[in-house]
Amino acid sequence: MRTFSSYSEALSCVGQEVAVTDWITITQQQIQLFADATGDQQWIHVDAERAASGPFGTPIAHGFLTLSLLPQFFDGAFAFAGARLGVNYGLNRVRFPAPVPVGSRLRARMTLQQAERIEPDGLQMAWAVTIEREGSERPVCVAESLIQSYGAPH
Template sequence: MKTFHSYSEVLSCIGQEVAVSDWITITQAQVQLFADATGDQQWIHTDPERAAKGPFGAPIAHGFLTLSLLPQFFARSFAIEGSRMGVNYGLNRVRFTSPVPVGSRLRARMTLQAAERVEPDGLQMTWLVTVEREGSDKPVCVAESLARNYGAAA
């Protein structure tokens, strides 16, 4: 876990890979909960028997499930000391470049592309997040994520 002690420290990391998260495992229960929450009950996600005979040879996680892991990857990888709140500000670009079979282990590489101060006491950051699947040389998701942080020291 990387800890920034000020926004100035964050700003000094523009253009650098700042963190690599720990691995997390994608389970069928997690995929089913996501399907239930979103209403996306596509059989390639929720029917392991049918999915085993399908195009991926196993059930796969929803692309949006993979994307929804970004806040978890951020929270487990770095912190800004004194922050009172961080918020998701949106996405500029997202690509799902490879499937995520259930049972896969994923991690994220986070590169700070840009950062700027926003009023009254915030910092907006643009992160290139590359989600990797253990054992694969191709990422499963590449996203440009915008995040805002409020309340940390200058």
């Protein structure tokens, strides 16, 4: 994990890959819990028997489940010393170029694309996030994520 001592330090990293996270494993239980929470019970996600004869040969994670891992990846990637609050401000672009079969191991690569100070004491950042699946050449999610941080030293 990278800890920034100030917003100025983060500003100096614009255009650079800042973090590569640890791997996490996607389980069928996690997929089912996401399906239950969102109401998306499509068989390709939750019916292992039917999914075995489907296009991927196994259940796959919801694209939005993969996207919902962004906060976990951010928490493990970087922090601002002294910040009192971090806020998910939104997304500009999201794509799911490849599936996430159950049992996949995922990690994120994070590049700081833009950063600007916001009032009264914050920093807004645009992060290019590429979520990779172990053993796959294609990413499973590519997103531009907007994050705001408040209260760290300038």
